[in-house]
Amino acid sequence: MEFSFGAEDEAFRTRARAWLAEHLTDEFAAVRGRGGPGSEHEGGAGRRAWERELGRGGWIGIGWDAPEGAYGNRRATLTQQVVWAEEYARVRAPGRYGHIGENLLAPTLLAHGSEEQKAEFLPPIARGDALWCQGYSEPGAGSDLAGLRTAAVRDGDTYRISGQKVWTSLAHEADWCFVLARTEAGSRGHKGLSFLLVPMDQPGRIEVRPIRQLTGTSEFNEVFFDGAHARVAHVVGGEGNGWRVAMGLLGFERGVSTLVQQIGFAEELAGVVREAVASGAADDPVLRDRLVRQWAELRVMRWNALRTLGGSGAGDGGAPSVAKLLWGGWHQRLGELAMAVRGAGATVGPVDWSPEAPYELDALQRLFLFTRADTIYGGSDEIQRNIIAERVLGLPREPR
Numbered sequence: 001m002e003f004s005f006g007a008e009d010e011a012f013r014t015r016a017r018a019w020l021a022e023h024l025t026d027e028f029a030a031v032r033g034r035g036g037p038g039s040e041h042e043g044g045a046g047r048r049a050w051e052r053e054l055g056r057g058g059w060i061g062i063g064w065d066a067p068e069g070a071y072g073n074r075r076a077t078l079t080q081q082v083v084w085a086e087e088y089a090r091v092r093a094p095g096r097y098g099h100i101g102e103n104l105l106a107p108t109l110l111a112h113g114s115e116e117q118k119a120e121f122l123p124p125i126a127r128g129d130a131l132w133c134q135g136y137s138e139p140g141a142g143s144d145l146a147g148l149r150t151a152a153v154r155d156g157d158t159y160r161i162s163g164q165k166v167w168t169s170l171a172h173e174a175d176w177c178f179v180l181a182r183t184e185a186g187s188r189g190h191k192g193l194s195f196l197l198v199p200m201d202q203p204g205r206i207e208v209r210p211i212r213q214l215t216g217t218s219e220f221n222e223v224f225f226d227g228a229h230a231r232v233a234h235v236v237g238g239e240g241n242g243w244r245v246a247m248g249l250l251g252f253e254r255g256v257s258t259l260v261q262q263i264g265f266a267e268e269l270a271g272v273v274r275e276a277v278a279s280g281a282a283d284d285p286v287l288r289d290r291l292v293r294q295w296a297e298l299r300v301m302r303w304n305a306l307r308t309l310g311g312s313g314a315g316d317g318g319a320p321s322v323a324k325l326l327w328g329g330w331h332q333r334l335g336e337l338a339m340a341v342r343g344a345g346a347t348v349g350p351v352d353w354s355p356e357a358p359y360e361l362d363a364l365q366r367l368f369l370f371t372r373a374d375t376i377y378g379g380s381d382e383i384q385r386n387i388i389a390e391r392v393l394g395l396p397r398e399p400r
Contacts (some may be wrong), residue, residue, distance in 0.1 A: 005079055016087045019057055024093055028053065030343040035095025044173070046330045047094045048131070055128030060102055064122075065110050071122035078309060085260040089267055100170065101125040101132035112195075112237040121176075121197070135179035135198070135223060136246070144383065145180060146189045146244065150197060150225065157197060157232050159183065161225040167377060170227040171208045171221040174200050179230070180246050182316055183239055193242030197234035198225075205229065214369040215361060250320060250379075258305045258323055262298065265327070268367060269294055269334060275364065276341045287344070290337050293294040294330070301326050318392035323382040328374040328381060335371035338364040 004271030005013070020300045024032065031046035054060050062084060068075040076084065086159040095280055096102075106125055111120050124130035141147035150163025171177065184192030198205055205228040210218035273291055276282040282291065304326065308319045339346040342364060361369070375381045389395040 005083065009077075009079045009083050012076065013083045013087060014032065016059075016084050019059070020087060020091050020093060021249060023053055023057065024091055025126075028094070031091040032093040033094075035097070040227055047097050048173075049100045050094050051096070051128035051131075053128070054098075055126055059124070060128055061106060061126045063103075064106055066122075066371045071118065071120075072126035082259055085263050085352045088260075089263040090171065092267075095174070097131055097170070098125065098128055100134055101130060101176075104249055105132050106135065108178075108195075108245060109236065111248055112245045117197070118234065130176060131170060131174045133168050133174035133200070133223075134170045134394045135168060135181075137167045137175045138164060139166055146243070147178060147205045148182065148193070150179065150181045150187075152183045152194060152230065153185075154180075154183070154232065159194075159195070159232065159235075160229045161198065161230060163225050165223040165225075166220075167211070168208075168221045168223045169219055171200070171223050172210060172218075176200060177223070178236070178249075179225075180242050182234075184243075190243040192240060194239050194248070195236040195242040195245040196230040197236065198228060198230045202228050215366050258327070259302070259309075262302055262305065265301075265331065265334070267296060269298060271363065272334065272338045272341055275338070279341065279343070281343070287337075287340060290340070294334055294337060297326075297330050297399075301330065318388040321379070323380060325384050328378070332371045332374045335368035339368050360397065 027046060031042075031050060034042040035047050052059075055072070055171050058072075058074040061071065062076035063078075063081045064071070064073055064075075064077075066073070078354065102125055106122055109121060113121075121130070125132075135147075135150075136145055138148050138150060141149065148163075150165065152159040152161045159181075161179065163181065165171075165179070169178070177200055179196045179198050180193055181196055183194040187193070198206075200208075205226055206339050207224040207226070209222045209224070209245050211220045211222060212218050213220065272294075273282070276287060276291060281287050301323075305323065308323070332366075346365065346368070386398055
């Protein structure tokens with residue numbers, strides 16, 4: 001596809017660059033570069049304040065399929081959204097706290113929600129006031145969402161939710177959670193599921209337990225629902241239509257945000273290259289070949305994403321799964337390459353390390369440890385290959 005920046009895009013870039021230069025100062029300068037993969041725990045209060053600053057500037061929801069200003073957001077073309085992402089990455093602006101609400105829930109509400117739901121939930125997201133988390137995966141039903149067991153029983157104009165979710169990013173910070181639950185007793189598989197919007201501030205009914213990871217941090221959580229309430233008016237797409245809504249959301253998850261993600265990947269790759277040059281590892285022809293291969297594969301991912309977003313292949317039901325397979329494996333290999341570039345020194349910390357005072361991981365060590373999960377979370381490689389094989393290529397289903 002033809003993808004280039006025109007005069008209007010460059011004018012938009014100038015405005016975005018000027019706004020970031022003016023506002024990413026003082027208190028916000030301290031959270032520059034904070035909150036990336038493996039370090040989402042960093043700069044919490046400052047990054048939450050930054051979300052509100054973005055909201056005041058009208059920079060949240062620029063890709064929503066809604067009229068300019070309908071919910072407090074400005075409107076931007078696809079190329080302008082990429083421009084904003086490039087400028088945001090260029091100045092090392094803080095990792096976004098509001099990604100789940102802005103890029104996952106909001107497009108889903110615009111596609112499947114009622115007018116009342118849009119009016120209630122979209123403006124707080126656009127202001128940076130409301131943080132969301134995603135209640136999909138469960139123990140025993142991670143990538144295979146159809147096996148979930150969390151139940152929601154109707155009680156008048158509310159549902160009472162009981163069950164457990166796991167690997168829930170930002171649950172310890174979120175104000176709301178969109179929960180996929182079984183609202184039809186005795187239903188199995190894709191049937192009988194509903195997509196519920198659940199307030200997280202329910203002491204005694206919702207418990208959040210952080211999960212400590214290899215990096216020593218706790219970005220993910222277990223969430224336990226014990227009779228938690230959700231209003232009937234907060235069922236998106238109607239009762240029993242949860243699977244259709246949930247699958248629509250996963251398509252948004254791997255849309256424009258994929259390009260934004262790749263800009264971050266490029267920054268990480270550049271850091272590994274700098275390390276290789278500084279240490280002399282780039283003189284090794286094998287490592288040099290791996291570095292070049294990582295760069296080439298990242299370019300392929302970019303063009304595949306642009307091809308899909310531009311309409312060529314967009315109707316292919318396997319496009320989201322292809323994108324996940326590409327970036328998950330690529331990012332994991334980048335972590336491995338970072339350790340190969342560093343050599344044996346990658347496995348040790350400062351000389352004063354002790355079990356009582358464990359050392360802080362550096363950026364490359366966090367990259368390696370965090371990326372071990374890349375081929376699992378967000379839909380494991382096995383599940384993505386099954387989707388492509390069965391739903392796109394029409395191959396026989398895997399024996400269950």
